[in-house]
Amino acid sequence: MSQPIRWGIISTGYISTSFAKDLLVDPATRDVYDVKHKITAVGSRSVESADKFIEGLKNSEGVHSWGLTSGVLDGVMGYGTYEEVFNDPNVDVVYIGTPHTFHHPNSKAALLAGKHVLCEKPFTFDLEELDELIKIAKEKKLFLMEAVWTRFHPIAYAVQEELFSGKLGKIKRFQADFSMDMKPETADPKHRMLNPDLGGGSLLDMGPYPSVWAMLCMQHHPSNQNRPPKLLSSYQTVLKRTGVDLNSRWLLEWEGVGQGLLLTEMGVKGFGPMTALVQCEEADLAIHWPPYKPESYTIHTHPQNRDSPETQAVTHHVPIHPGIGMHYEADEVARCLLAGKLESDRMPWEESRIVQGWFDEVRKAGDTVHKDWKGHAGE
Ligand SMILES: NC(=O)C1=CN([C@@H]2O[C@H](COP(=O)(O)OP(=O)(O)OC[C@H]3O[C@@H](n4cnc5c(N)ncnc54)[C@H](OP(=O)(O)O)[C@@H]3O)[C@@H](O)[C@H]2O)C=CC1
Numbered sequence: 001m002s003q004p005i006r007w008g009i010i011s012t013g014y015i016s017t018s019f020a021k022d023l024l025v026d027p028a029t030r031d032v033y034d035v036k037h038k039i040t041a042v043g044s045r046s047v048e049s050a051d052k053f054i055e056g057l058k059n060s061e062g063v064h065s066w067g068l069t070s071g072v073l074d075g076v077m078g079y080g081t082y083e084e085v086f087n088d089p090n091v092d093v094v095y096i097g098t099p100h101t102f103h104h105p106n107s108k109a110a111l112l113a114g115k116h117v118l119c120e121k122p123f124t125f126d127l128e129e130l131d132e133l134i135k136i137a138k139e140k141k142l143f144l145m146e147a148v149w150t151r152f153h154p155i156a157y158a159v160q161e162e163l164f165s166g167k168l169g170k171i172k173r174f175q176a177d178f179s180m181d182m183k184p185e186t187a188d189p190k191h192r193m194l195n196p197d198l199g200g201g202s203l204l205d206m207g208p209y210p211s212v213w214a215m216l217c218m219q220h221h222p223s224n225q226n227r228p229p230k231l232l233s234s235y236q237t238v239l240k241r242t243g244v245d246l247n248s249r250w251l252l253e254w255e256g257v258g259q260g261l262l263l264t265e266m267g268v269k270g271f272g273p274m275t276a277l278v279q280c281e282e283a284d285l286a287i288h289w290p291p292y293k294p295e296s297y298t299i300h301t302h303p304q305n306r307d308s309p310e311t312q313a314v315t316h317h318v319p320i321h322p323g324i325g326m327h328y329e330a331d332e333v334a335r336c337l338l339a340g341k342l343e344s345d346r347m348p349w350e351e352s353r354i355v356q357g358w359f360d361e362v363r364k365a366g367d368t369v370h371k372d373w374k375g376h377a378g379e
């Protein structure tokens with residue numbers, strides 16, 4: 001067993017709390033014995049918030065309490081700035097859980113201080129920002145990964161195995177949707193989902209999830225040979241209150257394989273039985289809600305013939321192991337660090353670049369306040 005990977009966490013909001021809690025889960029509960037985690041530093045814009053965050057972790061219950069007696073939080077430091085985390089010699093890798101528009105400056109600062117980085121989705125505001133981070137990671141020989149946790153969930157591997165086995169036949173078409181009713185007409189306009197300065201709107205926040213299923217099912221499909229698709233068209237509806245996108249839709253084509261329609265929406269609830277649908281010659285595969293953490297999928301077959309209304313549905317359950325489900329990506333980071341890798345094979349830079357490129361194209365073709373916005377790269 002190796003030494004634990006020492007995590008520094010910056011920001012103390014919703015997702016940083018979820019991520020930190022999952023580092024407290026016993027890896028053996030998910031059959032992981034090769035890596036261990038330790039939280040050595042937490043950084044916030046205020047030291048009170050960092051201390052409160054640490055105190056909250058120390059009061060964890062259930063599966064999240066294992067770490068308290070197993071040294072995961074021993075000696076953890078709370079800081080009132082992010083820089084102190086970047087400069088802490090007891091930190092190997094920094095987890096970035098700030099709002100979208102800070103991902104680039106925070107990741108850049110961490111890399112320049114010599115730390116490996118796991119950064120929340122969407123990786124950056126635009127592709128130029130992402131390319132700058134990759135350049136720095138390469139130059140400084142540091143690990144860098146977008147925290148698309150869904151890629152590492154057991155169901156992601158199960159769905160790929162089913163599709164790539166060929167049993168469902170040739171892929172015909174794909175669609176994926178992440179919709180939630182966030183009451184956009186009455187919600188607090190300063191909330192990060194609505195606030196343009198924090199990268200608000202459905203595209204950047206929700207877009208990574210239809211995209212993850214498009215990448216896993218279509219891009220990775222053996223018949224595609226990892227060729228990037230062409231973006232055929234897109235549309236965004238503007239939320240007039242704050243100027244961000246209320247919904248976004250974009251149509252992709254993997255040449256010779258099929259087309260995929262991707263949707264995000266903040267004003268309508270999604271349809272539970274089908275958050276992503278892969279239609280093949282012999283059967284259809286529907287991945288259930290929620291797109292970020294589905295735990296079941298259904299294969300719909302047509303016992304008579306493809307056009308008959310009679311269908312047979314078999315549902316497969318592939319639950320995550322104890323915890324919220326963010327520990328899998330942490331394990332991947334730990335393994336990559338131990339192996340001396342700069343990027344993950346399961347979440348490689350080029351695939352983050354492809355998805356970030358879609359977001360740029362959709363945004364630039366739309367009419368939101370973000371249409372002509374540029375990120376921080378080159379500042
Ligand atoms: N993987 C997943 O499932 C999820 C990922 N996310 C991603 O995580 C990121 C953060 O989302 P979430 O945790 O929901 O957001 P929160 O608003 O809950 O937390 C964001 C934190 O960022 C810090 N921060 C720094 N600058 C600002 C600022 N100007 N305004 C507000 N907060 C600031 C604050 O921490 P402090 O005061 O301590 O500095 C704040 O608590 C987003 O990019 C989102 O896409 C979000 C939800 C789920």
Ligand SMILES: O=C1OC[C@@H](O)[C@H](O)[C@H]1O
Pocket residue numbers: 205206292
């Ligand atoms: O990443 C996410 O997944 C869960 C959603 O509720 C959240 O808006 C989003 O940021």
